[in-house]
Amino acid sequence: xxxxxxxxxxxxxxxxxxxxxxxxxxxxxxxxxxxxxxxxxxxxxxxxxxxxxxxxxxxxxxxxxxxxxxxxxxxxxxxxxxxxxxxxxxxxxxxxxxxxxxxxxxxxxxxxxxxxxxxxxxxxxxxxxxxxxxxxxxxxxxxxxxxxxxxxxxxxxxxxxxxxxxxxxxxxxxxxxxxxx
Numbered sequence: 001x002x003x004x005x006x007x008x009x010x011x012x013x014x015x016x017x018x019x020x021x022x023x024x025x026x027x028x029x030x031x032x033x034x035x036x037x038x039x040x041x042x043x044x045x046x047x048x049x050x051x052x053x054x055x056x057x058x059x060x061x062x063x064x065x066x067x068x069x070x071x072x073x074x075x076x077x078x079x080x081x082x083x084x085x086x087x088x089x090x091x092x093x094x095x096x097x098x099x100x101x102x103x104x105x106x107x108x109x110x111x112x113x114x115x116x117x118x119x120x121x122x123x124x125x126x127x128x129x130x131x132x133x134x135x136x137x138x139x140x141x142x143x144x145x146x147x148x149x150x151x152x153x154x155x156x157x158x159x160x161x162x163x164x165x166x167x168x169x170x171x172x173x174x175x176x177x178x179x180x181x
Contacts, residue, residue, distance in 0.1 A: 003040070003100050006033030011093025014085060017075075020068075023056060030054045030096055037104050049113040053103065053120050091131045098130055098165065099123055102173045111177055122176040126169050135165060 010029035016022040031050045038045040106112045106119045134140075 003033055003036050004097065006030070006036060007097035007100060008093050010096040011089050011091075014088035014092055026092065026096075027054045027056065030099065033096060033100050034103050037100050038107065041104065041107055043107055045107075046113060049116045052116040053099075053123075087131070087133050090133055094132050094165075095127055095130050098127060098169055101170050102126075105170065105174060106177070109174075109177070115177075118177065118180055122173050122180075125176065126173045127165075130165050130169060140165075 006029050010026045010033065013022040013026040013029065016025065031054050034045060034050055034053060102119070102123050103112070106115075111119055129135075129140075
């Protein structure tokens with residue numbers, strides 16, 4: 001399955017109505033996406049590196065409480081404004097595809113698997129500002145689109161990555177990584 005497919009599947013997980021299942025499936029989809037990127041580059045990535053790059057940060061109790069409380073709040077708001085669900089789907093997909101691009105850059109530069117924690121921290125810091133809808137609404141620059149191929153799915157993936165921050169956030173990721181070398 002192509003990388004963009006995994007990114008879109010990860011993005012669709014907020015539509016799952018069961019708390020914690022959506023987070024678990026998103027993590028699984030992201031791991032598959034990273035494996036697909038690595039396979040395309042002819043690189044094998046070990047499980048420990050994938051876990052470091054995809055595990056949810058914070059303690060188990062805070063994740064459980066956050067998941068349940070967040071689910072309740074999302075349920076209330078989603079019945080009032082379905083817009084929040086659509087925004088979550090776009091944000092998750094853009095985040096996943098930008099992480100795939102950053103993962104690919106980290107493989108190219110030799111930062112993985114030795115600096116997996118640094119790569120993850122740089123991804124998290126840079127992608128805190130990744131939201132296609134918010135970037136469009138606030139007039140923030142979008143950057144150049146990635147080439148995820150033609151067709152509806154490839155075009156959707158390219159557009160989500162572009163409007164999520166595209167090359168601007170990937171360049172910031174690379175800057176942060178080279179600053180810590």
